[in-house]
Amino acid sequence: MWKFIIEAMDKEGKSVSENLELVVQHHKRSRTVNHEFTLHLHIEKKYDFASSVDWQLNVLDRLTRLYGDPDPSQFVVLSVVEKSGAVEFTWTNESLPHNICAKHEINRLYKVGN
Numbered sequence: 001m002w003k004f005i006i007e008a009m010d011k012e013g014k015s016v017s018e019n020l021e022l023v024v025q026h027h028k029r030s031r032t033v034n035h036e037f038t039l040h041l042h043i044e045k046k047y048d049f050a051s052s053v054d055w056q057l058n059v060l061d062r063l064t065r066l067y068g069d070p071d072p073s074q075f076v077v078l079s080v081v082e083k084s085g086a087v088e089f090t091w092t093n094e095s096l097p098h099n100i101c102a103k104h105e106i107n108r109l110y111k112v113g114n
Helices: 028-032 052-067 103-112
Strands: 002-009 015-022 037-041 075-083 086-093
Touching: 037 052, 052 075, 052 086, 052 103
Parallel strands: none
Antiparallel strands: 002 015, 037 086, 075 086
């Protein structure tokens, strides 16, 4: 928890302050991830993209099409790590249940890319 004092002052120098407590929590589903997928890739023409976010969104769009999803909302990107020109793109799929291990469905999704 972080504690802040927020202060506002008008042009006459009168001020008012308020305490602010900020609590950061993980998304509730991030604590119950029972699977994750990692794609190892090399981005060709990486510098043709304006920023790293642009090529990351491009990868996400291609994964969306590969899995036949209507949009990328079911993907939660857990990490994107660049190592010596290679990239590890790790995600989980929100369409899978979080309260059980849906092994058959996880294996089905895994086989799509193989």
